[in-house]
Amino acid sequence: MHYTFQWRVAFNALPDMLWGALVTLEVAVLSMVLGVFFAVVLALGSSSQYRAFRGAAATWVELARNTPALFQIYMAYFGLGSIGIQLDSFPALLAGITFNNAGYLAETFRGGLRAVPPTQMRAARSLGMGPVQAFRLIVLPQMFRVVFYPMTNQMVWAILMTSLGVIVGLNNDLTGVTQDLNVKSFRTFEFFAVAAVIYYLIAKLVTLSARLMAYRLFRY
Amino acid sequence: MAKGFGVLAAAMLTLAAMPAKADKLDDIIASGTLRCAVVLDFPPMGSRDASNNPIGFDVDYCNDLAKALGVKAEIVETPFPDRIPALVSGRVDVGVASTSDTLERAKTAGFTIPYFAFKMVVLTKDGIGIKDYDSLKGKKTGSVSGTFEALALEKDVKAWGAGTTFRGYQTQADVFLALAQGQIDATVVTSTVAAAIVKEGKYKGLMMGGDAPYDIDYVALIALRNEQGLINYLNLFINQQVRTGRYKALYDKWIGLGEAPNLTIPGVYR
Amino acid sequence: MFETSFSLNDLWFMLKGAGVTLTVTFWAVLGGSLLGVAFGLMRAVSPWWVNAPIGFVLDIFRSVPLLIQLVLANAFKSIIGLKWDPFTVGCVVLAVYTAAYCTEIVRAGVLAVPATTRRAARSLGLSWTQDLTSIVFPIALRVALPSWIGLTLGVMKDTAMVWWIGIVELLRSSQVIVTRIHEPLFVLSIAGLIYFLMSFPIARLGARLEKRWREND
Numbered sequence: 001m002h003y004t005f006q007w008r009v010a011f012n013a014l015p016d017m018l019w020g021a022l023v024t025l026e027v028a029v030l031s032m033v034l035g036v037f038f039a040v041v042l043a044l045g046s047s048s049q050y051r052a053f054r055g056a057a058a059t060w061v062e063l064a065r066n067t068p069a070l071f072q073i074y075m076a077y078f079g080l081g082s083i084g085i086q087l088d089s090f091p092a093l094l095a096g097i098t099f100n101n102a103g104y105l106a107e108t109f110r111g112g113l114r115a116v117p118p119t120q121m122r123a124a125r126s127l128g129m130g131p132v133q134a135f136r137l138i139v140l141p142q143m144f145r146v147v148f149y150p151m152t153n154q155m156v157w158a159i160l161m162t163s164l165g166v167i168v169g170l171n172n173d174l175t176g177v178t179q180d181l182n183v184k185s186f187r188t189f190e191f192f193a194v195a196a197v198i199y200y201l202i203a204k205l206v207t208l209s210a211r212l213m214a215y216r217l218f219r220y
Numbered sequence: 221m222a223k224g225f226g227v228l229a230a231a232m233l234t235l236a237a238m239p240a241k242a243d244k245l246d247d248i249i250a251s252g253t254l255r256c257a258v259v260l261d262f263p264p265m266g267s268r269d270a271s272n273n274p275i276g277f278d279v280d281y282c283n284d285l286a287k288a289l290g291v292k293a294e295i296v297e298t299p300f301p302d303r304i305p306a307l308v309s310g311r312v313d314v315g316v317a318s319t320s321d322t323l324e325r326a327k328t329a330g331f332t333i334p335y336f337a338f339k340m341v342v343l344t345k346d347g348i349g350i351k352d353y354d355s356l357k358g359k360k361t362g363s364v365s366g367t368f369e370a371l372a373l374e375k376d377v378k379a380w381g382a383g384t385t386f387r388g389y390q391t392q393a394d395v396f397l398a399l400a401q402g403q404i405d406a407t408v409v410t411s412t413v414a415a416a417i418v419k420e421g422k423y424k425g426l427m428m429g430g431d432a433p434y435d436i437d438y439v440a441l442i443a444l445r446n447e448q449g450l451i452n453y454l455n456l457f458i459n460q461q462v463r464t465g466r467y468k469a470l471y472d473k474w475i476g477l478g479e480a481p482n483l484t485i486p487g488v489y490r
Numbered sequence: 491m492f493e494t495s496f497s498l499n500d501l502w503f504m505l506k507g508a509g510v511t512l513t514v515t516f517w518a519v520l521g522g523s524l525l526g527v528a529f530g531l532m533r534a535v536s537p538w539w540v541n542a543p544i545g546f547v548l549d550i551f552r553s554v555p556l557l558i559q560l561v562l563a564n565a566f567k568s569i570i571g572l573k574w575d576p577f578t579v580g581c582v583v584l585a586v587y588t589a590a591y592c593t594e595i596v597r598a599g600v601l602a603v604p605a606t607t608r609r610a611a612r613s614l615g616l617s618w619t620q621d622l623t624s625i626v627f628p629i630a631l632r633v634a635l636p637s638w639i640g641l642t643l644g645v646m647k648d649t650a651m652v653w654w655i656g657i658v659e660l661l662r663s664s665q666v667i668v669t670r671i672h673e674p675l676f677v678l679s680i681a682g683l684i685y686f687l688m689s690f691p692i693a694r695l696g697a698r699l700e701k702r703w704r705e706n707d
Contacts, residue, residue: 003568003569062686062690063682063686065689065693066643066647066685066686066689066690066693067647067682067685067686067689068647068648068649068650068651068661068685069647069650070650070651070661071647071650071661071678071681071682071685074661074678075678075682077403078394078397078398078401078668078674078678079674079675079678079679081397081398081401081402081403081674082397082401082673082674082675083675086401086402086403087403088403089387089403156552156553159555160553160554160555160556161555162555163555163557163558164555164557164651166390166557167390168394169362169387169388169389169394169398169403170387171365171386171387171388175555175557175558176388178558179301179365179388179390180365180366180388182301182305182366183301183365183366183388184324184366184371185324185327185328186304186305186308186325186327186328186329187328188305188308188561188565189562189565189566189569192558192561192562192565193562195558196554196558196559196562199553199554199555199558200550200553200554203553203554204553260666260669261669267669267670268666268669268670270497270499270670271499272499272500272503272666272667272670296656297656297658297666298656302654302656305564305565306656308565308568309564309565309567309568309655310568310573311575311576311656391665391669393665393668393669397668397672397674400672422671422672423672
């Protein structure tokens with residue numbers, strides 16, 4: 001088959017796509033912030049003495065980890081919608097990715113907590129630190145070191161997951177904008193190739209800044 | 221970067237240069253199967269029966285075409301935005317999928333003469349207070365990404381400005397679901413599908429909200445742009461469907477209300 | 491009373507979709523693991539000028555959304571005139587995607603074997619091949635297997651995206667049924683349950699293995 005590439009149409013659309021990339025980044029960052037919050041809650045919940053909390057935390061974590069992200073997002077939009085909880089496309093995508101992030105990060109955090117030996121806490125306490133002080137100054141920094149790299153990975157995944165918003169009608173993120181352009185002119189390869197390059201650059205930007213941050217934070 | 225892409229493109233074109241061979245029409249007859257792209261969440265044109273088998277006007281139309289060609293028909297379910305990609309990527313031979321013959325699309329796909337024509341209506345839910353097209357102003361609307369009605373609606377939504385929103389979905393089913401659940405207040409669809417959905421009654425409270433002031437939406441079969449031999453055959457096939465009364469029979473079977481739409485435009489050839 | 495139009499027929503339709511999900515996963519993981527082992531070993535032993543380009547290319551597949559990779563591959567194969575069906579395209583894209591992750595897992599596994607252990611093996615008279623087969627592989631496998639199981643499950647879940655290029659797998663088949671009977675929550679819950687049942691037991695097994703092997707370290 002003979003195919004003539006028309007890159008001009010794709011490059012003309014570049015400004016629109018870059019605005020879309022901003023929305024993509026916005027969803028990813030928000031889902032990470034919320035994800036970390038819920039993950040901490042889940043990590044605490046799973047070590048709670050109440051069975052109900054443990055059960056709820058375990059259910060969330062296992063569901064998030066054992067079903068596809070696409071399913072979770074679709075469920076957040078159409079599943080919740082059918083019981084009267086109507087989320088718009090953006091919040092539904094955000095909810096889906098946050099749910100997923102929290103599930104994976106909760107496990108990461110649990111691993112991180114375990115990686116700090118309890119003797120450290122005892123040593124800190126015996127040096128006269130209060131429990132909160134010891135946790136904040138001794139346990140948390142060490143734990144952060146362990147979970148930092150997995151968190152960076154999760155952030156990249158969050159960016160990749162935002163591409164699924166198009167399934168629930170989101171049309172202003174990078175994939176949404178790209179698909180909108182695609183269905184109007186069907187220069188599929190050109191548009192999506194440009195989108196792929198933008199995604200790649202965003203992902204690299206994130207890993208690079210994470211590396212710089214790690215360099216500053218973990219010098220000692 | 222543009223230059224890099226150019227070099228890549230040139231390399232790929234060289235790869236793609238292939239010797240002349242039998243055309244698509246020959247290929248279909250030789251392979252014994254006609255693969256039709258049909259949209260199956262668009263009753264009465266295409267849907268599924270209780271055992272999830274494809275049924276509908278477009279399904280029958282494809283079967284007729286296969287019979288004329290003397291081959292077996294294979295229905296390939298294709299959501300609206302995927303029709304032309306499916307065709308271009310060679311997943312299907314022909315699109316029997318209510319494809320509006322826009323000039324933008326004709327840059328990529330080859331269109332036959334119209335095989336059906338739609339009128340557009342507003343579909344909404346009771347209690348929202350949408351009586352006609354103009355009362356869509358300030359409401360949440362949505363439609364299937366890239367379709368004729370989506371493009372027209374999105375344009376008006378942009379013109380209406382603040383408060384009116386538009387969401388593009390990837391399948392017709394998702395639009396109805398979003399409407400039924402209240403994620404959108406209204407959509408614009410073909411009158412036939414609106415009638416079918418309201419009559420079916422599975423989505424509670426859906427109702428018509430008046431005609432949409434768009435041009436008549438002529439839809440055509442699609443094939444690859446350069447397959448003139450096949451397009452020629454399809455044109456004659458559509459002509460024969462009307463001439464033999466089969467078009468009317470299918471219309472009565474699947475749509476039923478009123479007269480089968482006229483497929484010619486007065487004052488111009490084709 | 492709970493009423494539904496969901497029939498056994500529909501359940502069967504969804505299970506067939508689940509079958510497609512598993513088949514795609516199987517080919518993707520098989521191809522991806524073979525490629526991943528090859529690239530992973532290459533990356534672990536080769537000099538930087540071989541290592542870096544492989545790493546760079548594979549990293550691309552980990553930095554671009556799978557959905558976009560699928561769309562691009564599907565468009566590209568028709569541009570160059572390949573007559574692959576969507577199923578093949580889906581398997582190939584997922585296999586490359588799997589390979590990109592598997593390479594890192596294999597590489598990490600091989601690099602986790604301490605150089606001193608290998609030197610000790612060599613000084614005990616083991617040949618280079620013997621060192622690889624009886625020292626490096628067993629140790630590397632322990633490190634790599636839990637991650638590999640995780641990867642397999644990840645790929646299984648990611649196959650949900652192949653419906654975009656026209657494959658009716660589990661998630662798509664549930665959408666087909668939702669379209670007909672309009673009970674999204676119920677049908678989607680069944681789909682979720684099937685995914686869960688396919689993934690959870692293996693995830694548990696992976697976690698058990700990881701724990702057991704760590705204790706023996």
